[in-house]
Amino acid sequence: MPPVLQLKGITKAFPGVVANDHVDLELQEGEIHCLLGENGAGKTTLMNILYGLYKPDAGEIYVRGQKAEIQDPNDAIQRGIGMVHQHFMLVPVMTVTENVMLGVEEKRNGVFLDRAKVAARIREISQDYGLEVDPDAYIKDLPVGIQQRVEIIKVLYRQADILILDEPTAVLTPQEVEGLFKILRSLVARGKSLIFITHKLKEVMALADRITVLRLGRTVGTVTPGEVTPERLASMMVGRDVNLTVSKKPPQAGDVALEVKDLYVEDERHQLAVRGLSLEVRAGEVLGIAGVQGNGQTQLVYALTGLMPALSGEIRILGQPVKHATPRRILERGVGHVPEDRQRHGLILSFPIHDNLMLCTYYQPPFARGINLQERVIVENAERLVKQFDVRTPNVFVPASSLSGGNQQKVIVAREFSRPIKLLIASQPTRGLDVGSIEYIHSRIIEKRDEGTAVLLVSSELDEILALSDRIAVMYRGQIVDIVPAAQASKEYLGLLMAGIPPAEAAKSAAPIAGGEVERVF
Amino acid sequence: MSAKEKTEKTETRPKSEKNRSQAFWQSLLVPLLAVFTGLVIGGIVIAATDKGVAAAFVNFSANPLGIFPAIWKAVITAYGALFYGSLGSPRELIEGFRVYQTSGDKALLLKAIYPFTESLVTATPYIFAGLAVAVGFRCGLFNIGAEGQFFMGALGSAFVGYSLIGLPWFIHLPLAILGGAVAGALWGAIPGYLKAKFGAHEVVNTIMMNWIAFRLSDWLLTGPMKASGFRPVTPNIQPAAELPRFFPDPLRFNWGFVLALVVAWLVYWFLFKTTLGFEIRAVGANPDGAKYAGMSVTRNFVLVMTLSGALAGLAGASQVLGVDHWVGQGFSAGYGFDSIALALLGKSHPVGVVLAALLFGVLRSGATRMQSLAGIPIDIISIIQGLVIIFVAAPAIIRWIYRIRVSEQETILTRGWGK
Numbered sequence: 001m002p003p004v005l006q007l008k009g010i011t012k013a014f015p016g017v018v019a020n021d022h023v024d025l026e027l028q029e030g031e032i033h034c035l036l037g038e039n040g041a042g043k044t045t046l047m048n049i050l051y052g053l054y055k056p057d058a059g060e061i062y063v064r065g066q067k068a069e070i071q072d073p074n075d076a077i078q079r080g081i082g083m084v085h086q087h088f089m090l091v092p093v094m095t096v097t098e099n100v101m102l103g104v105e106e107k108r109n110g111v112f113l114d115r116a117k118v119a120a121r122i123r124e125i126s127q128d129y130g131l132e133v134d135p136d137a138y139i140k141d142l143p144v145g146i147q148q149r150v151e152i153i154k155v156l157y158r159q160a161d162i163l164i165l166d167e168p169t170a171v172l173t174p175q176e177v178e179g180l181f182k183i184l185r186s187l188v189a190r191g192k193s194l195i196f197i198t199h200k201l202k203e204v205m206a207l208a209d210r211i212t213v214l215r216l217g218r219t220v221g222t223v224t225p226g227e228v229t230p231e232r233l234a235s236m237m238v239g240r241d242v243n244l245t246v247s248k249k250p251p252q253a254g255d256v257a258l259e260v261k262d263l264y265v266e267d268e269r270h271q272l273a274v275r276g277l278s279l280e281v282r283a284g285e286v287l288g289i290a291g292v293q294g295n296g297q298t299q300l301v302y303a304l305t306g307l308m309p310a311l312s313g314e315i316r317i318l319g320q321p322v323k324h325a326t327p328r329r330i331l332e333r334g335v336g337h338v339p340e341d342r343q344r345h346g347l348i349l350s351f352p353i354h355d356n357l358m359l360c361t362y363y364q365p366p367f368a369r370g371i372n373l374q375e376r377v378i379v380e381n382a383e384r385l386v387k388q389f390d391v392r393t394p395n396v397f398v399p400a401s402s403l404s405g406g407n408q409q410k411v412i413v414a415r416e417f418s419r420p421i422k423l424l425i426a427s428q429p430t431r432g433l434d435v436g437s438i439e440y441i442h443s444r445i446i447e448k449r450d451e452g453t454a455v456l457l458v459s460s461e462l463d464e465i466l467a468l469s470d471r472i473a474v475m476y477r478g479q480i481v482d483i484v485p486a487a488q489a490s491k492e493y494l495g496l497l498m499a500g501i502p503p504a505e506a507a508k509s510a511a512p513i514a515g516g517e518v519e520r521v522f
Numbered sequence: 523m524s525a526k527e528k529t530e531k532t533e534t535r536p537k538s539e540k541n542r543s544q545a546f547w548q549s550l551l552v553p554l555l556a557v558f559t560g561l562v563i564g565g566i567v568i569a570a571t572d573k574g575v576a577a578a579f580v581n582f583s584a585n586p587l588g589i590f591p592a593i594w595k596a597v598i599t600a601y602g603a604l605f606y607g608s609l610g611s612p613r614e615l616i617e618g619f620r621v622y623q624t625s626g627d628k629a630l631l632l633k634a635i636y637p638f639t640e641s642l643v644t645a646t647p648y649i650f651a652g653l654a655v656a657v658g659f660r661c662g663l664f665n666i667g668a669e670g671q672f673f674m675g676a677l678g679s680a681f682v683g684y685s686l687i688g689l690p691w692f693i694h695l696p697l698a699i700l701g702g703a704v705a706g707a708l709w710g711a712i713p714g715y716l717k718a719k720f721g722a723h724e725v726v727n728t729i730m731m732n733w734i735a736f737r738l739s740d741w742l743l744t745g746p747m748k749a750s751g752f753r754p755v756t757p758n759i760q761p762a763a764e765l766p767r768f769f770p771d772p773l774r775f776n777w778g779f780v781l782a783l784v785v786a787w788l789v790y791w792f793l794f795k796t797t798l799g800f801e802i803r804a805v806g807a808n809p810d811g812a813k814y815a816g817m818s819v820t821r822n823f824v825l826v827m828t829l830s831g832a833l834a835g836l837a838g839a840s841q842v843l844g845v846d847h848w849v850g851q852g853f854s855a856g857y858g859f860d861s862i863a864l865a866l867l868g869k870s871h872p873v874g875v876v877l878a879a880l881l882f883g884v885l886r887s888g889a890t891r892m893q894s895l896a897g898i899p900i901d902i903i904s905i906i907q908g909l910v911i912i913f914v915a916a917p918a919i920i921r922w923i924y925r926i927r928v929s930e931q932e933t934i935l936t937r938g939w940g941k
Contacts, residue, residue: 307813328816337814345814350807355800359815363797371796 002065004029004193005050005081005162010059012045019045021217022059025195027162032184032194034204037214038237038434039405043197046214047164051083052076063162082160084151086167092140096133096150097122100157118157125156130186144292145176152183163187164195169203173292174462174495181207199237199434201230202463215239238436248446251470254283256319257423257454258304263313265299265478273299275478276313283422286445286455288469288486292498293460296478298340301427301458305337306330307345318422331360333423336416340427340458342405346412349401353393354382356400357415389414390440406437413441417448424448427458442468462494476500488513553867553874555920556913557881564906565597568898572596600898607891608884610637632769637891639768639775643845645883647672649782650837651861652868652875653789654710654830658724659870660793661826662806667713667728668834669858670735671706675835676842677739678705680849681747683759683842694762699781699839706835707828709735714827718820724827732858743851755850765844778844783876785836790872802826834858863911882907 005027012020019042027033037043048054050061052070061068063079070076076083090099097119106114119135126133131149139147148168155163165184169177184194184207198204204211205225213220213236220236234242258281265274273296281287291297302308304315306327315323317333331337339345347356358367358378366377382396391410393403400408409429416424426445430438445468449455459465465472469486474497482503484494492510497503503512569575578585578592611634618631651668658665665671679702686694713727740754749757767776793799804812805822813819837857842849864882868874889903913920920926 305814326816326818327813331816339814344808344810346811348804348808348811351804359804359811362800362815368797371798373795373797373800375795 001029002062003027004064005195006062007046007050008060008062010046010049010061011057012042012049012054013057018217020049020056020059023214023217023219025212025219026222027193027195028210029193030188030191031209032188032196032207034208034211035195035197035214036199036201036204036211036233036237038199038436039432040216040434041214041237042217043214044166045217047083047166047195047197050076050081050164077158077160080160081162081164082155082158083164084148084155084166084168086170088147088151090139090147090150093138095136095138096142096153097135099139099150100135100154104158121157122153125153129156129190130183131156144171144294145173145179148172148180149183152187161191162193162195164197166197167199168196169198169200171293171460173498174491175499177203201233204233205230213237234435238434240436242435242439246442246446246467248468249450251285251449252452253285253470254452256280257283257317258456259314259316260304261314263300263303263315264311265296265303265308266311267299272311273478274303274310277475277478277480279473279480279483281423281454281456283454284449284452285470286449286457286468288465288472289456289458289475289480290462290465290472290494290498291460291475295475297427297458297460297475299478300475301337301340301425304330304425304456305335305339334419334421336419336421336424336453338409338412338416338424338426338429340431342409342412347400347408350399352397353386353391353400353403353411354379354396356411357382357385357396359415361419385414385418389417389444406433409433409437409441413444417444421448421453424453424455425458426455428460429457430459430461430464438464462491462498466491466494474498482512484512549869551926552917552920553869553878553914555924556867556910556917559913559920559923560906560910561601563909564902565601567905568600568902569593569596599896600892600902603892603895603898604885604888604903606888607637607895608641608888610634632773636773637887639773641880641883641887642779643774643776643883644887645879646778646782646844647837647841647857648861648864648879648882649779649786649876650840651834651857652864652879653786653872654706654833654837655861655865656868656870656872656875657789657793657802657826657833658830659865660806661802661822662809663714663717663823663826663830664725665710665728665827665830665834666725666862667710667731667735667831667858668837668861669856670728670732671709671831671834672838672858673735673739673853674709675702675706675838676849676853677742677747677756677838678702678835679763679839680756680759680842683763683847684757686763687760689760689762691762691764694760695765695843698759698763698843699836702835702839702842703832704835706838707832710831710834711824711828714824714831717827718823724823739849739853740851743849747849749848753850756848758848759843763843764847765840767844774845776844778840781836782840782879785833786872786876789833793872798825834861837861860907863907866911867914 003026007023007025010020010023011018023042023046025035025046035043035046045054049056050070052072052075061070063081068079070079091102097115100122101113101118106117108114122133122135125131131153133146133149133153139150142150168180172180184196188194196207208225210222210224211233212222213233215237231242260277260279263274263277264272267273277300279287289297299308303310306322306325306329310323313323314321317330317335320333322330322333343349348359355378358381361367362373367374367381379396386393386396389410391403391414392407400411403411424445429445430441433441445455445457457465457468466486466489471483472486472489472494473480473483474494475481476497477500481497490511490513493506493512496506496510575589575592575596578589581588614634618634621627622631651672654668654671655665679698682698682701686697689697709731713724713731716722716727717724743754743756747756749755765776765778765781767774769775793803801812801817802822802825804815804817805819809819846853860882864875864878868878885903885906889900892898893900
């Protein structure tokens with residue numbers, strides 16, 4: 001039997017980059033095929049070609065043995081190919097039914113929408129695949145995990161039997177990930193075939209029937225989970241050996257560097273995002289804030305760094321109240337900030353690297369004398385930092401926009417870590433980065449901690465929190481629900497807290513403290 | 523510093539400087555080709571509207587090759603007149619210089635340089651006003667109000683120029699210049715403040731401020747600032763407030779041009795060599811990033827609009843104090859609006875703005891001569907200017923015409939991690 005889908009020698013070049021270079025991929029009926037690769041390896045380009053969004057420069061696509069030239073997404077859907085995007089394509093103010101029928105509306109008498117018929121079909125699909133969802137619920141009321149189910153139902157409703165899932169776990173709690181995996185397994189059990197795109201090794205090992213690894217636009221190889229270790233997969237992805245564990249000494253906690261009491265913060269739409277939050281971070285320790293994205297972490301960090309005013313409560317940095325302080329005053333107190341959105345806050349993309357490497361201290365000596373910028377000092381500083389922090393760039397005069405994501409992040413880290421900081425606030429410091437950069441940035445954060453810097457780490461990657469933190473605070477709906485020592489914290493317990501289960505109840509179904517040595521592989 | 527570090531530095535420096543000068547020439551390529559293409563298409567328009575060419579087309583069946591000389595003649599006559607009118611005739615220059623050397627009579631030489639000096643006179647307010655808009659662009663602000671600020675600057679400097687009597691020139695002239703800058707600055711600061719305080723969009727506000735400036739000047743020129751007589755004009759400024767001229771009448775070339783170049787250099791220094799300019803450019807390139815870095819975005823908005831207004835005010839002042847010596851209705855002739863195009867053409871860089879202003883000066887002052895010598899309407903210059911701006915604003919067209927590949931932004935210099 002021919003494979004249900006076959007890509008042969010797909011090549012696609014963009015100006016300056018070959019995104020796909022003779023990529024081969026074969027999908028058998030009823031298998032989960034993981035497409036693994038770092039950011040920029042060409043995974044998304046390949047899938048966009050398959051979904052008809054790009055035209056390949058060379059190569060052939062066969063669907064069920066038949067050569068296919070996929071013109072556009074409609075054409076792909078006609079051929080039974082469906083895509084679940086990383087960013088959901090749902091209309092929040094519409095119901096599940098309405099979202100599912102959007103674009104393929106069922107009509108009564110040629111004019112009226114037949115919601116009942118669609119809802120019935122949705123219930124059928126729900127039952128068949130274990131995708132529980134209420135067809136009449138509004139999308140805006142549903143948690144992210146359920147919204148993702150709606151996306152999958154949308155694809156199934158259009159009768160796709162080849163499903164592409166683009167980084168589907170990025171927004172889910174560990175329990176939701178488990179739920180998703182169950183659904184995916186029941187899909188393949190019923191003859192659907194899946195392509196699962198990810199850069200997370202653990203998921204690949206847990207889920208895949210076969211794995212194809214891409215690196216720099218080329219196929220490195222196709223393997224099964226049985227024949228490889230996570231380390232082997234990582235080195236296939238990166239092209240060299242990678243150390244997946246973070247080794248660190250026990251913390252030497254000192255004085256309180258950051259103290260937050262009963263903090264309330266509103267988001268841009270004036271909705272309460274942080275509700276009565278209190279925490280403490282001591283010098284020489286890492287406090288990790290775990291939580292699903294959108295539980296107020298962003299606003300907490302904005303308030304701590306002066307980017308957004310706090311409604312009420314108290315913030316003290318090194319004993320000084322800074323609730324109404326400007327970002328500059330907070331910076332000058334010795335706070336380093338690795339922002340969540342590096343392109344929006346962390347860098348001036350059109351500025352050369354040397355300017356970005358002194359972005360927060362440009363007005364101080366030695367970078368400025370009076371109002372005169374000291375160009376020579378600025379360039380020398382940049383050349384030193386680029387070398388020290390291993391930023392891969394032809395020189396320090398190119399704009400920051402020409403760097404890859406990992407190198408952009410290293411510019412930010414170099415700038416913030418090279419200042420004499422007492423408190424480091426790092427928000428999603430490795431989001432979207434490749435394994436090599438993650439390894440590097442993690443070791444730098446631990447290095448700062450060991451120098452006696454207090455570190456507040458915010459991340460929606462539970463594995464990252466577990467690997468780096470000394471204490472873990474779980475944030476849910478703007479509050480810290482529990483703080484546990486990281487050394488033996490159980491992932492299951494944290495996952496339940498992240499999902500909004502109160503600590504008392506969560507402790508019943510999962511022990512807060514895991515027995516024995518906990519594996520800390522990221 | 524260790525010896526090793528030193529050698530490494532000498533290795534890296536020339537390479538990076540080479541990159542920089544390469545980037546500089548690359549950034550000039552599109553504007554230059556835009557000007558060239560504008561002139562070519564302008565030539566087509568001239569040929570298409572020329573009577574001689576039309577006549578040659580009537581005779582097409584009898585003499586099909588006749589249209590080429592006709593087209594050639596039309597375009598050459600027009601552009602010849604344009605450039606003689608703006609740059610002067612080389613033959614007259616040589617002749618004038620020879621006469622001056624043999625007999626010491628300057629008359630012929632002055633006549634020969636007259637067209638070129640007039641181009642510089644026209645370019646002077648363009649430089650100031652172009653800088654005004656460019657400074658705004660650098661901070662992400664679109665100052666459409668240069669025209670109004672120009673007017674206010676002209677009125678401000680004229681007022682200081684005629685109302686104060688008996689001052690020595692070295693006090694009166696700087697005061698008059700300052701009067702223009704302050705009046706313009708005020709007119710720019712108001713929309714800047716409104717933007718910073720209330721988030722009111724500067725495009726809307728500067729347009730409104732233009733109308734207020736026009737009507738205010740109407741009132742001032744017919745009332746409080748009106749000279750005795752029937753015409754709605756201000757009195758002539760005192761001679762002590764005039765920007766001195768280099769040559770006797772009718773040459774109007776004056777120190778205003780030198781002042782413009784000095785100010786252009788100051789703006790360059792301010793934008794690229796000082797911490798304040800760094801802030802302005804950071805706010806313009808990424809306000810969120812600037813805020814993260816501890817800069818006050820709103821303070822920079824006010825600062826830049828004030829500065830921009832002051833520069834546009836200087837444009838008005840230079841025209842009053844150096845050329846006209848009084849202000850009348852409809853005084854500006856659109857300098858403020860042309861300056862938006864100038865700033866675009868000059869890529870918001872002071873050097874680019876000066877070059878673009880010189881080009882506009884040449885085109886504008888040559889156009890008058892072209893009209894009288896070749897009978898080509900002045901409006902053709904507006905068409906050429908418009909084309910140049912379109913090509914600069916949509917560089918993709920130029921890249922497509924001349925098959926220029928990849929812009930810098932699209933080139934990814936580093937990717938991934940490994941190797």
